[in-house]
Amino acid sequence: MEHRAALEDLLFRMADDALIYGHRNSEWTGLAPILEEDIAFSSIAQDKLGHALALYTMLGQLGHPDPDTLAFTRQERQFRCCHLVELPTQDYAVALMRHALFDYAERNRYRLLEQSSFAPLAALAQKVRGEIKYHTFHASTWLRLLGREGTDESRARMQAALEMLFPYALGIFEPSRYEDELRASGIFAGEEELRQRWLDEIIPLLEEAGYRVPPLDSVQPCYGGRSGYHTEHLQPLLDEMTAVFRIDPSAEW
């Protein structure tokens, strides 16, 4: 198959993002500020796990091992997720702001992929459209509730979260060495195109919701994740995630 390396790199980036982000969101089950949010965060997390599963399955069809092996036995350096999804958080403002920043990127990524020349990816993008619409709807509702419609306290907390997370969010779009190839082959329009579309959507959204977006030229994006260099938070996450699986990786669980 042509462009295999470029395609696989894209699939791993997306799958690992979905897996790690879903994992982080699932940590809120039972701990969210209101029961409705336990349910909503869990629901989003389940969808993300579903996306990861679909993407790892595609990799399996390209000759890689099964999804459980890919998710539960790879080394930290083999992961291609961005730093944004790795960050642990006990602050709901950070969890919600990450949710908004990440899921608007996801929405635009999948929108672009609806045109992908790689048919399975285009089909997946169509399939998850409804789910992602709900994710962004949920995020924008909360941006507004805790921003313009919230209290000074909630706005300040969310603003602080935005400032803390913005460099990480720009790290989502860390270019790979396959950008030209992905574009030329029609598999994916590329990270730069995605970044532009995301900015066009997220900046007005944040501003309307009552936040100040840090000036772009003042922000240094957090890169490294796409080439396997991660924050110190990924390894402990993987240790925890694989704790039971590692008892006997050959066993059926």
Next chain:
Amino acid sequence: MYGNLSITEPAGADRYAEDPEKLAEFEAKIERGEKIEPTDWMPREYRRQLLRMIEQHAHSEIIGALPEGTWITRAPGFKRKMALMAKVQDEIGHGQLLYSAAETLGKSREQMLTDLLTGKAKYSNVFNYPAMTWADTAVIAWLIDAAAIINQVTNAKGSYGPYSRALERICTEESFHLKYGYDNVVTLATGTKKQKEMVQEALNRWWKPIMHFFGPPDTVSQHTAVLMRWKVKIASNDQMRQQFLDSYVPKIWELGLTVPDPNLRKNPDTGQWEYSDPDWDEFWRVINGNGPCNKERLAVRRWVEESGAWVRRALMKPDAQYVAPLC
């Protein structure tokens, strides 16, 4: 033990004093098998007992989400991880439904959550025990959910409309939990040597809390009789416990697992299960706050209340409209 704790306490002297005409009408209605609805007249003691029962049940759902919830991040493989996430999410949804049912009796969710933190309101004792390994979560999802189903199917026949309708909805979901739990236990019980050991040890740990689940043997009292006549209490604790043993002990044995009670057997003459005293002193110790995890569970809920207070304050702003984005 969901609803049953509330009715083991002795009754006060004039707790049942009511207008005889209204009471007769109320009792006739229940006798005819009709449901009591929130706006109907009801005896004070009926309201009080139901509220406590539903509130305890609601707390049990959200506290019950914690021991299993801590294993979501460690679940081995996609299939289990997604199933466990969905299960725990369901339990929180049950809590939400039950708080709404309890609110129809005149107490707000906020007040109930406050009473949970101060220890004024109780929840099912089983959730004060730790889920130490992955196999514990399997045993919980199978046998605790099985016991909960017996309790809930029974209580769904009760006389209070909102509670009994909530329970019917809940039971449908619980049956999926039981299936998931059973599948999980079967996988371990028929798996590697290590997996078999894990699940046997978990069952040994959970047997006592399971025996405690339906509450201590009921005392025969005037009080119990009234609550049964009002269809607040439908079956005795021992009836439900016998039903559980009848359905699940054979299934446990069938999997090659053992029950850690040498005296457990079904008496062929009486048709009743006999078992060792499950240590009711421990049951009372745990209920009164001294179980292995009471403090931890409430500390987690307190963290939720405190760390999330700013969000709830923002939602309470009168000019802000909260739209629950789900559902």
